[in-house]
Every structure is written in structure tokens, then in C-alpha cells.
Amino acid sequence: MTLDAEIRIARTTFELDIAFTVEPGEVVALLGPNGAGKTTALRGLAGLTPLSEGRIVLDDHVWDAPPDRFVPAERREVGVVFQDYLLFAHMSAQENVAFGLRARGQHRAVARSQAAQWLERVGLGDHLHAKPRALSGGQAQRVALARALATDPQLLLLDEPLAALDASTRLQVRAELAHHLADYPGHTVLVTHDPFDAMVLADRLIIVEHGAIVQEGPPTEVARMPRTDYVANLVGLNLYRGTAQETSVDLGDGAVFTVAEPAHGAVHLAFAPTAVSLYPERPSGSPRNTWQVTVTGLEQHAHTTRVRLSGAPAVLAEVTPATVADLRLHSGAQLWASVKATEIHTYPA
Structure with a gap:
């Protein structure tokens, strides 16, 4: 019972x-940035937006195949969990x-x-009314x-299900959601722009940019070998493209x-900001x-500071507060950056 989706939706x-x-x-x-087409894909799967071309087939049941079907x-046997819940305000939890x-x-x-049984399963048995x-x-x-799963859908669609929650609540609900998804025998498509939600909840990631899978x-695998700048930023890696000859990689611009590790031809080259x-x-x-670099920005992240640096190449470094103080880091400061060869990961482009 594979879900086979070929989704083509044309807008102006x-x-x-x-x-x-x-x-x-x-x-x-x-997973993708705002405007990538994620929610449009979800609406196509749900039957809220007809396809322009393509097909959606689940267990030999054709849901959409323009122009005839x-x-x-x-x-459609679909359950949907929306970002803003969309619960009926005049109904109790049980009635919803x-x-x-x-x-x-x-x-x-x-x-x-x-409904009462499902609310018990999600820990809300004492909130029926x-x-x-x-x-x-x-x-x-x-x-x-619970409302989405109660109908025993073949396909469960989750549209940014944790985006509206505060940090502490999000942590708890994410763990609970992972548990319920592990028990759900149907097909699940999660739409999100949050890499951590995707990494924790999904078995497979599909990165969408500008309406296409990249x-x-x-x-x-995605976290270790990003293939676009967007993905590299998501997983927190420095990413470059170059041409390898044995243990030398030419990134251009000198x-x-x-x-x-020796490599040949077009490659991606990646390393963590902590390696700088x-x-x-x-x-x-x-x-x-x-190589020589210039500080262009400082960002505080929990117990570390991310330093954006221009140079050939530009690079993102992650340092401790002590390093910030020792180097007197500020925008415009000129420094030298260094990365050990053993910290660099290369893979075919």
C-alpha cells in the first residue's frame, strides 16, 4: 500500500x-523555506487543491489524475493536523x-x-468536556x-504541527507525537521548516526549494552531506563546491x-563551524x-557565539565566550582562520 505522489500544481x-x-x-x-511549496503539496494530497498534472495513488486507488479523475x-481517507489546530470552539474536546x-x-x-478512548491515549482522558x-x-x-487519528486514515498529514507551541511545550509534544507516529501503521507526511522537528520525527527527509526537490x-545522510546552501544552514555546516585532485580541492577565487581523503572531480566540501x-x-x-578573514557579524547561541567571517572563502565559526573576550571579537576585526584537513568531509557533487 504505497502512496505514489507526482504533484504538479501551476500558479501564475x-x-x-x-x-x-x-x-x-x-x-x-x-522540509524547506517559506514559499518552497510544502503546504501546496499538502493541500494537493488532502484534496484541497486539485493537481494541474501528475497523479496521487494510494493502494491502487487513484485520488487525483487530471483531467479525468x-x-x-x-x-479521501486522510487525517490532517493543522498548525493552528482548527478545533471547533463551540465543541468539547470529546465532540471535536x-x-x-x-x-x-x-x-x-x-x-x-x-473519541474518549483516543483522548485517553493522548493523555487527555480527564479533559473530555x-x-x-x-x-x-x-x-x-x-x-x-486524536481527531485526525480517530478515523483510522490511510494518510496522515501534519502541517507545521509544533510551530504554534512554546519551547517547553514543544519538547513534550514532540516526544509524544514521535510515540504516536511510531504506532501509526499508515502513511505520514510531515510539512515543516524546522530541521529539528524533521530530524526527530521523520524516517526520510525531502528537501523542497523553489517548487522542486533538491x-x-x-x-x-542529509545532515552529513548537505547539497544546497539552505540545507547546510539548516544542519549548521559550512558548505563549498570545488574540484578535487587527490587531497587538494580548488574552490575557485584562489x-x-x-x-x-583523496578525491577526484566535482565535490562538495563540508565542515562544522566548531572545526574553525x-x-x-x-x-x-x-x-x-x-586564510585571512574579517568579522562581519556575531550571534549568541546558547553557550557559544557564532562568528560570520568574510574571506576566500567566507566561513562560519563557533567559539566560546572566552574566545570572544580573548580575541576581542567585533565587526571589522581582521583574523586568521584555520581548519584541519581531518575535520573536512568531501563527497561527490
Whole structure:
């Protein structure tokens, strides 16, 4: 029962053209910047936006294949959890969860009983009669998840499900959501722009930029081998493209890096900001991969400081507060950067 989606949706100034599959029990995350087309894809899967071209097929049931076939949203076995929950304000938590069951023909008493069971499963068994305004953000999101799962959908769609939560609530709900997704036997598509949510919840990442897929793979693979600047920024790596000849990689503009493992041809070259060492003067002994840089920005991140540096090449470094003080880092400061060859990872472009 594979979900096979070839989604082409044309707008006046934008076109989405992506294709992917989702296996039973698999969680696939569509990850990308705002405007990449993620929500448009979700609306296509849900039946809220018809395809311009392509097809959506689940277990040999064709949901959309223009121009001849289109199954409306209410006839698709789909559960949707929206970013802003979209709970009915005048209904209790139990009535909200029972709504989908009633819409599919369940007797009221049966629907209410199943709704109560689902609320118990998501830890809200003592909130059956609470209205949405009396619930916290995390509780409301759990009600929305219970409502989506109660109808036993073949496809579960999650649209930025944690975006509206505060940091502490998000941590708890993310863990609970991971647990429920592990137990869900159907197909799950998660739409998010948050890399941590995607890394924790998804089995496979699909990176979408400008309406197209630019990278796809397991979270660990994507995190280790980013292929676009957007992905590199998401996972916190410095990324360059160059031409390798043995252990030398030419990045252009006079920048040449020495790497530990020989390679040939077009490659990506990546290393962590923590691998960058900064010096007030050129290090003695002239170690390899040393170049002059200028500080262009400082950003505080928890217990470290990220330093943006221009140069050939520009680079992002991550240092301790003590290093900031020792080097007297400020915008415009001129320094030397260095990266050990063993800290650099290369892979085919």
C-alpha cells in the first residue's frame, strides 16, 4: 500500500513539481523555506487543491489524475493536523474528536466512546468536556492529533504541527507525537521548516526549494552531506563546491583546501563551524587550510557565539565566550582562520 505522489500544481508566478513515495508506517518530512511549496503539496494530497498534472495513488486507488479523475477531500481517507489546530470552539474536546467519526457515519454513542478512548491515549482522558479555549496549546494540539487519528486514515498529514507551541511545550509534544507516529501503521507526511522537528520525527527527509526537490534521504545522510546552501544552514555546516585532485580541492577565487581523503572531480566540501580555529595573527608553522578573514557579524547561541567571517572563502565559526573576550571579537576585526584537513568531509557533487 504505497502512496505514489507526482504533484504538479501551476500558479501564475509559481510551479510545484515534485514526486515521491511513502511506505506504510513511514514518516516522510517535506522540509524547506517559506514559499518552497510544502503546504501546496499538502493541500494537493488532502484534496484541497486539485493537481494541474501528475497523479496521487494510494493502494491502487487513484485520488487525483487530471483531467479525468479527482476524489474530493471528504472522500479521501486522510487525517490532517493543522498548525493552528482548527478545533471547533463551540465543541468539547470529546465532540471535536467524535466529529470526524460522525461525519463518516458512526452512531453518536459509538463515536463519543471512541473519541474518549483516543483522548485517553493522548493523555487527555480527564479533559473530555473541556472547550478549546480552556486547553493549553499542547493540549489543543493533542486533541487535533486524536481527531485526525480517530478515523483510522490511510494518510496522515501534519502541517507545521509544533510551530504554534512554546519551547517547553514543544519538547513534550514532540516526544509524544514521535510515540504516536511510531504506532501509526499508515502513511505520514510531515510539512515543516524546522530541521529539528524533521530530524526527530521523520524516517526520510525531502528537501523542497523553489517548487522542486533538491535533496532526499534519511536524516543522518542529509545532515552529513548537505547539497544546497539552505540545507547546510539548516544542519549548521559550512558548505563549498570545488574540484578535487587527490587531497587538494580548488574552490575557485584562489581558495584551495587540503583534505585527508583523496578525491577526484566535482565535490562538495563540508565542515562544522566548531572545526574553525581563529587567531589574531597567522599561526606559526603555516598550517594548511589557513586564510585571512574579517568579522562581519556575531550571534549568541546558547553557550557559544557564532562568528560570520568574510574571506576566500567566507566561513562560519563557533567559539566560546572566552574566545570572544580573548580575541576581542567585533565587526571589522581582521583574523586568521584555520581548519584541519581531518575535520573536512568531501563527497561527490
